Amino acid sequence: MRQLSQIYLLLLLVTPLNGCTTIGYYGQAIGGHVSLMMKARPINQVTTAPETDPELRRRLELAAQAREFAAKELALPVDDAFSKYVALGRPWVVVNLVAVPEFSLTPHQWCYPFVGCQSYRGYFQLADARQEQTAFRERHYDTFIGAVTAYSTLGWFDDPLHTGFTSLADDRMVALMFHELAHRVLYINGDTAFNESFATAVELEGLRLWLQQQGAPEGFERALARLQHRQQTLALVDATSEQLQQLYASQNQMDKSMLRAHKAQLLDELARNYANLAGQYEEPGPFGPPPVQLNNAQLALFRQYNQHVPAFRQMLKELNYRFHDFYRAAEELSRQPADSRSAQLKLLSERFVENL
Known part of the structure; x- marks a missing residue:
């Protein structure tokens, strides 16, 4: 699956929590983030150090330019984000666990102080995620663990750059920076699809403007090709999800072994259709x-990260790419009830037409 990002708000002022599992989770989360922050070095120190690898120096200098562009041209609240760098020794910073009941497409929700409920849980250590995964599998949940390239603390901390960013191609590193900075603008408790689609729209349109300034518009065509791959895959996933929803709705009238057989058949067919589609791509598919x-x-996670991207891109287009106005409009939309919000996003998506 494409590189993931997540919201990861870690406050040391968390109210007292009950249960060893909860305390253990927050312990690893806070400890992991504090360790990350303590290892961070100012970027200017890294770039001027004689021992710094020339390619890393070039990447960090490019990131500094993108950071300034984000503040001036995209009206993003940069502050001191991405002003420091951490060498991780791996291309991911945390891993995400997603758990969904065997006969459902509604993810399990984990709820946290301040940020509300989310349909994933992040871990700094893979072993911790696998331990939690085992507990869900024993309850017959479908699970997925995905590597997370970056996360946002919503402006509560000055998030650093790290190896997860600098291991990417230039255009993808810049796009991911714009994505994470967009999370500092707007966040809705419990609506992952809204949050991630909004940030992805800022990422894409920001990247388009950045590449135009850099005199490399062909890079945006590659980004659009990746987006097209995601949208084509999403169409397959949506069609299969509709069939699965109908199947799961009949679980009280059908033997579980028969349910599992039908489910496996639908998922196998989706995998074959995806293989046929991905065979046409120059890069690996989503x-x-x-x-x-x-x-x-996997289906639930993929749908949440891609559902409303055309809607937000259409909103930005109708506002003539005035990012300040776009942020205000998106914030007003976020205040509406979930049903009204979804209806308006659907109408925006229907009006969207890609212009290469």
Whole structure:
């Protein structure tokens, strides 16, 4: 699956929590983030150090330019974000666990102080995520663990750059910076699809303007090709999800072994259709190179990260790419009830037409 980001608000002023599992989770979360922050060095120190690898120096200098562009041209609240760098020794910063009941497409929700409920849980150590995954599997949940390239603390902390960014191609590193900075603008408790689609729209349109300034518009065509791959895959996932929803609605009238057989058939068919589609791509598709094995958790996660991107891009287009106005309009939309919000996003999506 494409590189993931997540919201990861870690406050040391958390109210007292009950239960060893909860305390253990917050312990690793706070400890992991504090460790990350303590290892961070100012970027100007890294770039001027004689021992710094020349390619890393170039990447960090490019990131500094993108950071300034984000503040001036995209009206993003940069503050001191991405002003420091951490060498992780790996291309991901945390891993996400998603868990969905065996006969459902509604993810399990984890609820946190301040940020509300989310349909994933992040871990700094893979072993911790796998331990939690085992507990869900024993309850017959479908699960998925995905590497997370970056996360946002919504402006509560000055998030650093790290190896997760600098291991990407230039255009993807810049796009991911714009994505994470967009999370500092707007966040809705419990609506992952809204939050991630909004940030992805800022990422894409910001990247388009950045590449135009850099005199490399062909880079945006590559980004659009990746987006098209995600949208084509999303169409397949949506069609299969509709069939699965109908199947799961009959679970009280059908033997579980028969339910599992029908479910496996639908997921296998989706995997074959994805393989046929991904075979046409120059880069690996959103689920990676075929063959792939899919389950409820992967489908639920993929739908949430891609659902409303055309809607937000259309909103920005109708506002003539005035980012300040776009942020205000998106914030007004966020205050509406969920049903009204979804209806307006659907109408915006229907009006969207890609202009290369």
